[in-house]
Amino acid sequence: MPTAPYALLHRRSAGRLTNGPASAAAFGGLAVISVSLVALGVLTASAGHTKAGAVLSANAVEANDTCANGFPADFVWGLGTAAYQIEGGWNATNRSPSIWDVFSHTKGAVAGGDTGDVADDVIHRWRDDIALMSELGLKHYRFSLSWSRMMSWDGHSMVPNEPGIAWYSDFLDGLLEAGITAHVTLYHWDLPQALHEHRGGWHTPDNERILTEFEAYATLAFERLGSRVATWFTFNEPWTFTVSGYSAGNHAPGCVPAQSGRGPCAGGDVTPYVVSTNVLNAHARAVAVYRTRFAATLGGRISITLNCEFARPLTNSAADAAAAERALQFWLGWWLEPLLSGDYPAAMRRNVGERLPSFSPEQRELLIGSIDLLGINHYSTHMVRDVADGERGDASSGWEADQHVVATFGAGWPQAASPWQRSYPAGLRGLLNWVAARYKGDIYVTENGWSCNSFTAAAAAADQEQLDYYTGYTEQVRLALVEDGVPVRGYFGWSLLDNFEWADGYSKRFGLYYVNYTTQQRTPKKAAAWWKETRSAC
Ligand code: PNW
Numbered sequence: 240m241p242t243a244p245y246a247l248l249h250r251r252s253a254g255r256l257t258n259g260p261a262s263a264a265a266f267g268g269l270a271v272i273s274v275s276l277v278a279l280g281v282l283t284a285s286a287g288h289t290k291a292g293a294v295l296s297a298n299a300v301e302a303n304d305t306c307a308n309g310f311p312a313d314f315v316w317g318l319g320t321a322a323y324q325i326e327g328g329w330n331a332t333n334r335s336p337s338i339w340d341v342f343s344h345t346k347g348a349v350a351g352g353d354t355g356d357v358a359d360d361v362i363h364r365w366r367d368d369i370a371l372m373s374e375l376g377l378k379h380y381r382f383s384l385s386w387s388r389m390m391s392w393d394g395h396s397m398v399p400n401e402p403g404i405a406w407y408s409d410f411l412d413g414l415l416e417a418g419i420t421a422h423v424t425l426y427h428w429d430l431p432q433a434l435h436e437h438r439g440g441w442h443t444p445d446n447e448r449i450l451t452e453f454e455a456y457a458t459l460a461f462e463r464l465g466s467r468v469a470t471w472f473t474f475n476e477p478w479t480f481t482v483s484g485y486s487a488g489n490h491a492p493g494c495v496p497a498q499s500g501r502g503p504c505a506g507g508d509v510t511p512y513v514v515s516t517n518v519l520n521a522h523a524r525a526v527a528v529y530r531t532r533f534a535a536t537l538g539g540r541i542s543i544t545l546n547c548e549f550a551r552p553l554t555n556s557a558a559d560a561a562a563a564e565r566a567l568q569f570w571l572g573w574w575l576e577p578l579l580s581g582d583y584p585a586a587m588r589r590n591v592g593e594r595l596p597s598f599s600p601e602q603r604e605l606l607i608g609s610i611d612l613l614g615i616n617h618y619s620t621h622m623v624r625d626v627a628d629g630e631r632g633d634a635s636s637g638w639e640a641d642q643h644v645v646a647t648f649g650a651g652w653p654q655a656a657s658p659w660q661r662s663y664p665a666g667l668r669g670l671l672n673w674v675a676a677r678y679k680g681d682i683y684v685t686e687n688g689w690s691c692n693s694f695t696a697a698a699a700a701a702d703q704e705q706l707d708y709y710t711g712y713t714e715q716v717r718l719a720l721v722e723d724g725v726p727v728r729g730y731f732g733w734s735l736l737d738n739f740e741w742a743d744g745y746s747k748r749f750g751l752y753y754v755n756y757t758t759q760q761r762t763p764k765k766a767a768a769w770w771k772e773t774r775s776a777c
Pocket of ligand 1: 321324475476479546547548616618659686733740749
């Protein structure tokens with residue numbers, strides 16, 4: 240039987256995916272900043288209270304200017320990374336372990352036994368990497384903070400870790416000096432291990448302790464770094480770390496239904512929904528803090544980045560159309576619907592039943608409208624068919640089974656190195672339209688990129704496939720904007736550098752720059768030149 244693409248992500252069972260229908264089973268307004276305003280920003284930033292948004296938006300170009308690439312002149316073009324994937328410096332700046340340090344050091348957890356101990360060594364090479372961004376003409380950079388670098392465990396709770404805060408502060412100053420606007424994620428999957436072990440982590444029902452810790456962390460980040468940050472994202476892809484970390488168990492902290500001995504948690508049919516409820520409540524609390532205490536003085540915006548692979552019905556049957564819609568509700572609606580209406584989607588209430596927690600009236604109030612814009616990460620599309628009511632699709636339990644669908648790829652879609660990714664550019668346009676029908680604010684594509692089939696510096700420098708992916712997908716973004724009127728305001732490619740690709744270790748490469756992990760040399764891929772010529776330039 241066909242295997243759902245996301246099942247491959249969970250189980251790393253490459254090669255089992257079937258092909259084709261026959262087998263079926265702070266952005267906006269922050270776009271352009273001049274060097275002089277950046278200099279001003281630096282000066283006021285060190286004084287402590289720059290209005291990040293106001294300063295950055297003061298020189299925005301006219302929105303109706305169109306560039307040679309067909310996008311408005313104020314469209315935001317950026318690249319992204321995440322702390323554990325690039326920083327290295329596992330114990331530099333007095334950093335303490337996160338669940339990813341423990342997981343990657345667990346035998347058999349990551350391909351090749353790879354860890355993020357050194358990664359791209361950005362912790363030491365950051366000045367050179369900012370120079371690299373400048374060389375590319377980059378104006379916007381999205382990265383994440385490591386909670387366990389920003390704070391340390393004192394035996395009771397997390398407390399500020401000054402050397403770590405200083406590192407991020409210097410890095411943000413470096414970006415400002417280079418005229419690069421910062422978009423910062425608080426949580427890109429790296430929970431401090433102490434909070435997982437001693438404070439119930441995300442997996443404990445109604446865990447007020449983790450909400451309090453997250454709120455304190457967010458407050459610290461806003462206070463100490465917020466003057467130089469245009470957009471905050473509370474969480475990156477809660478879907479991925481929830482399903483992979485707390486149901487399938489192939490991401491940290493490795494919770495699986497049958498306790499594996501990897502940590503103090505059990506995954507399964509209930510845990511993913513416990514996790515989602517804690518994470519959504521933590522998001523809402525951090526947004527409330529930003530809005531009440533910081534937004535007016537700092538002028539930035541705050542949101543979340545949600546990922547979703549688009550779902551197309553496999554056949555034109557009504558049942559498959561409903562299945563595709565259900566798949567989108569389970570993947571994206573799971574997170575988006577509570578942020579818009581304060582509750583999980585009806586399709587989830589129906590299929591998950593009493594395993595799906597409720598939000599209290601107070602929690603609903605905090606959740607509703609708790610995004611100033613929406614970040615969408617997207618990589619591929621699935622062809623989805625219905626399975627009869629009561630059946631469990633091709634998974635035996637958990638989130639996958641609860642959807643009552645089977646997902647495959649379309650015939651002939653180019654295969655990326657990662658088994659879960661194939662290229663189908665029109666899926667991004669479809670997804671953006673699906674989102675715009677539900678959410679009326681500004682949308683940013685906060686991740687999109689290709690798992691390259693080039694594995695040497697020379698092959699990477701000539702990688703046409705990655706370039707084809709970028710030209711194809713960005714054209715669909717343009718069509719969504721220009722033809723469909725979707726308010727998509729920016730696009731962030733994933734990623735600036737090849738990096739630690741989670742359970743795949745260094746075996747998968749999404750960078751615009753190829754990284755030699757022995758020498759740490761960075762080599763531009765073909766798409767980097769394209770980016771410089773057509774995205775950096777108007
Ligand atoms: C994202 N899927 O993960 C993450 O935000 C990045 O840290 C990661 O490096 C990048 O995309 C590439 O994997 C995803 O199966 C993993 O749909 C899997 C999926 C989507 C995103």
